[in-house]
Amino acid sequence: xxxxxxxxxxxxxxxxALAIVALGxxxxxxxxxxxxxxxxxxxxxxxxxxxxxEKDFRRNITEWKIAxxxxxxxxxxxxxxxxxxxxxxxxxxGFQLRRLPPRGQExxxxxxxxxxxxxxxxxxxxxxxxxxxxxxxxxGSKHYLDWELANEGESVAxxxxxxxxxxxxxxxxxxxxxxxxxLNVDYINNRYVLNGEWRGGKLLxxxxxxxxxxxxxxxxxxxxxxxxxxxxxxxVALFEWRRGDERRYSIETSLSESGWTRAARPxxxxxxxx
Numbered sequence: 001x002x003x004x005x006x007x008x009x010x011x012x013x014x015x016x017a018l019a020i021v022a023l024g025x026x027x028x029x030x031x032x033x034x035x036x037x038x039x040x041x042x043x044x045x046x047x048x049x050x051x052x053x054e055k056d057f058r059r060n061i062t063e064w065k066i067a068x069x070x071x072x073x074x075x076x077x078x079x080x081x082x083x084x085x086x087x088x089x090x091x092x093x094g095f096q097l098r099r100l101p102p103r104g105q106e107x108x109x110x111x112x113x114x115x116x117x118x119x120x121x122x123x124x125x126x127x128x129x130x131x132x133x134x135x136x137x138x139x140g141s142k143h144y145l146d147w148e149l150a151n152e153g154e155s156v157a158x159x160x161x162x163x164x165x166x167x168x169x170x171x172x173x174x175x176x177x178x179x180x181x182x183l184n185v186d187y188i189n190n191r192y193v194l195n196g197e198w199r200g201g202k203l204l205x206x207x208x209x210x211x212x213x214x215x216x217x218x219x220x221x222x223x224x225x226x227x228x229x230x231x232x233x234x235x236v237a238l239f240e241w242r243r244g245d246e247r248r249y250s251i252e253t254s255l256s257e258s259g260w261t262r263a264a265r266p267x268x269x270x271x272x273x274x
Contacts, residue, residue, distance in 0.1 A: 034074050034080045034227035034229070035074065035075060036072050037054070037055070037072065037073060037075045038053070039051050039052065039054065039073055040052060040053075040054045040066050040069055041067040041068050041250075042066055043064065043067040044064050045063065048094055049094075051095070051112070053075065069273050070250070070251070072230070073113035073271070074113060074115065074227055076114060076227065079111070079114070080114055080130075081129040081130065082125050082227055083114035083116060083125060084117045084124050084125060084150065084151065085099075085111035085114055085148075085150045086099060086267065087099070087101045087102070087110075087150070095247065100157045101150060101157055101158075103157075106158060107167065107170065113270075115238065115270050116232055116235050116268060117268060118237065118266045118269060119237075121153070124152075126176075126179075126198050127181065128149055128150060130147065130222070130223050131146065131148075131149065131222065132144070132146050132221050133145050133146070133218055133219065133220040133221075134219050135207060135217075136216045137216040138215060138216055146160065146161035146164055147159070147171070147220070148160075149171075149174075154177045155173075155174070156173070156183065157171060157174065158174075169185060169187050170186045171183060171184070172185065176198070179199070180195075181198060181205065182195050190209065191209070192207055193207065193208060194207040194218060196218065202219065202221055203219065203220035203221075204217075205217070205218055235271055236269065236270060236271065236272050237266035237268075237269055238251055238266055238267050238269065239262050239263055240263040240267055241260040242261050242262075243259045251272060
């Protein structure tokens with residue numbers, strides 16, 4: 001595989017950068033180890049709502065007020081295994097949550113929290129989270145790299161570890177279905193495709209350059225640490241509620257205001273606060 005000689009960061013567009021700054025106080029301050037955090041709903045005078053870790057909100061003096069408790073979820077600086085990441089999205093219509101990072105911003109957007117996948121995605125945690133990989137070329141040379149992957153349904157997105165020299169590489173898309181894995185990677189002028197299979201907690205497969213005959217094999221393993229989370233039997237579904245372009249997120253079966261429609265399936269599973 002070829003690697004960058006002089007990494008350069010990709011800049012966000014001005015609107016996206018401003019939106020992320022505006023959401024800064026609502027992002028959970030990630031811990032060095034996975035911890036359970038209480039998240040609250042906050043609301044401004046315009047009636048707009050978003051979510052933030054309770055402890056982070058209390059550090060800020062803003063026009064936002066706590067509208068009520070929301071749920072408990074996991075925050076962590078190193079991505080944990082056994083959970084799926086959930087990302088904040090700032091748009092002109094307001095605050096949203098997504099299981100996949102905004103396209104083109106995978107290297108810049110951090111998860112707001114980590115949670116259990118919905119009941120209909122029992123194998124999502126097989127692929128979501130951190131991976132340490134070794135890629136071997138036809139001459140036997142090895143390159144070592146780390147991924148942080150997110151998924152929803154059969155779609156996979158993610159990034160190379162942002163603390164590594166490969167942080168400027170881009171994962172442009174991927175899939176995971178029936179234990180079969182595929183990932184597309186761009187290195188400036190080099191494009192690669194990786195195919196593999198999940199077997200007993202490992203990823204094993206082959207890679208190839210799309211523009212020449214360069215190819216080889218690769219293997220992915222998990223870090224040894226795993227998040228200590230509340231029991232899955234105590235988890236509750238977190239649903240997105242919609243009213244026009246507005247979005248709200250709740251573990252309750254109904255909202256106090258009229259006009260809101262609940263999504264057919266949950267975004268993820270979290271835990272009810274004590």
